[in-house]
Amino acid sequence: MISETGTDNGRSLSGSRLAPTVGDLERRFDLTDAYAQRNSLGFVTVEKGDLIAILTHLRDGLGFKHLVMLTAVDIIERGILRLVYLLHNHELVADLGVQVEIPRGEVATGGDAAGARNGAGHNGDTLRANGLESAEEVIRPYFTEMESIHHLWAQAATYQRELKEMFGVHFPGSPRVDEEFALEGWKDIPPMRRDFDTREYSERTFFPRPGRVTHDPVEYMKKQMYPDQPESIGGGA
Amino acid sequence: MSEAKILGTDDEQLDVSGKTRSTMRLPNLDLPEEDRELYCDARPKAVAPYRGVLEKFANWARANSLWILGFGTGCGAIELRPLMTSRFDMYRYGIQPRPTPRQSGVFIIGGYASVKTLKRIVRSYEQMQNPKFVLALGSCTINGGMYWDSYNTINRIDHYIPVDVYIAGCMPRPEALIAGFGKLKELIRAGKAEGANQYAENFDWYKANQKRIIRDWNMPDYNW
């Protein structure tokens, strides 16, 4: 499991296939942390400024040519967003996750929409209807930003679009990063952030049908035996 | 309809560029006067059914020739494929898929409807001709189902379009779907499946619900 404090977790790297790779990286760069989850999967944590150089070196020099995915973890307790760049090496048949911690940002900044709340998006129809020519004229407000890697892998542009919409991370220069991706007409904060209460939003916006009950035996026994304790997150009527 | 009755939303927050534009522009705004009526400015009207034997005969024909719209809305679409093929064979009941909403009479809402899908569902539903029927599959259409607390899926589909038959399950198997079609046929023969007229009569309520959910409304108010 990915540990939140960043200490060594799981097996050490010495027995895994990634040992030579991580050794090479440690000689060239500063790694905050490195561990192996299993023989073929390891994670290293790097500084934000080194990221592009490390990814370029991994892609060109060490054979990690395949970008599997780019995703983010919102660690609200420490006030950071951890971006995870998962790369794959076809010769070693191993995955390496490069993790970067960036400040998660509490206030929406930047962007052109002074009147809009955090995160109003737009698509092609909205642009034409409002008389705008292209999406480059509009920047959606964002909470934090990071360098884009779309020049290394073209498909990173799609992941970066998703991260912008869901977490509020701006990637300047990434193609079409300010266009709406999966949500249309979204006007609230980016929904994957931990301070967004999705259950409350759903009950406020959509029309919940009253009388929803659960027959989960765990919940039932909890109510029977500990009636004073608060409900758990996932269940309850 | 009279002059530019802009029925679009007047939400200021949608204007991302900061310029003051008060409303979304409907596609038919720039058309000359004689063309404007071709593009959906009118409201739907309820059409009264025939009476007596003629309506019974028409209902018998409608019940035995159900043309479903080939729009796989959600995860229910995966149950439509075995329904069409050899094992469960819906064709023997007179149920045939049609690719265009103009020609079809039954709309199967297969499961959860995200906000994005709901916009397309509304647009397709309004293009179908009176009489039209809706079959809602799965628990997500009834009370939100598995995605009841999601920020992107709706909880009750019957607040946006009228529903005739709900088929419970997650997803209901093809046998359950055939039973649901049987119930729909009973309703049609009894003259109780008047979803299109119900939509026309309560048009403002449905439209208000839809507009509350679908924020970037860039289509006409009624897409006939």
Place this chain on the structure above:
Amino acid sequence: MNPVLLQIIYAILSLFVILNWGLILGGITARITARVQGRIGIPVWQGYIDIIKNYFQRTSVTHGIMFYLGPIFRVAGGVGTYLFIPAIFGSVLFANFHFAGDLLLVMYFIFFGQLGMALGAGESGHPYSAIGVSRGLSQMTAFEVPFALSVIALAAQYHTLSITDIVAAQQGGIAHWTMVTNPLAVVAGIISFLGMTMHNPFSVVIAPQEIPIGPPTEYHSSFLALLQTNRAIFNVAKLVLFMNLFFGGATTIWGMLIKTFLLYMITVIVGVSFPRFRVDQSIRFFLRWPTAIALASVVFAIVRTQLF
């Protein structure tokens, strides 16, 4: 009674018989196709129920005058094709208006229906209709080539363009049928017939999975009911035409029913066995071997009439 009025009543009666036969033939075909696929399939009378349901739709949407006229042209093409062919040779009831027309007029009516449909579908404004129309017309011009050549071969062989005379020349046993006297023309004609019925492998025009239905995309309610009615009539009209040209015509109603059924089975068997051609593939197909066979049949017919 006025003989013209009597003729009109007979024509309407024979049209009614043909309409029913067309709908039932469609149902039987669907049933056979379903059995090939291991299913049970729609009931044989489903065609009737579909048309009745479409007529009872309460609303319909129009896109203008040409949109209305599209199905009207189509039905005019279908009915016109039928009314100038003698359905049953020697029968008064099914003789239709064969004295007024001949083979070229019937060929014109076959083409005319498709053109009217193209205009109507074009006015509906749907992009898929336009794609379907362009595919349909290009495929039609392709299969008209071997068909026209085999008609020329028949005209050269029988020295006439009147369908009644062609049928009369084929009476007197199976040895007189065109199938035996000029088999090349029959082969070319049947291949172009496959294209005419738009079953697989030439069904890309109305392919439901590719472009939603093609030209009739925007047609619904009573417009669609009219198109479906025409489909039944038009299918049987083409079958009767081919039966008269190549297979000796029919002298009794049972003969006509059996011969048209067997002829339709050829298209059904080919239809269930093959996947679909693209439009450019089908055009190339028609302009290659079937045209060569049709040309050979013309030469054959001319040589034969010169020698005998």
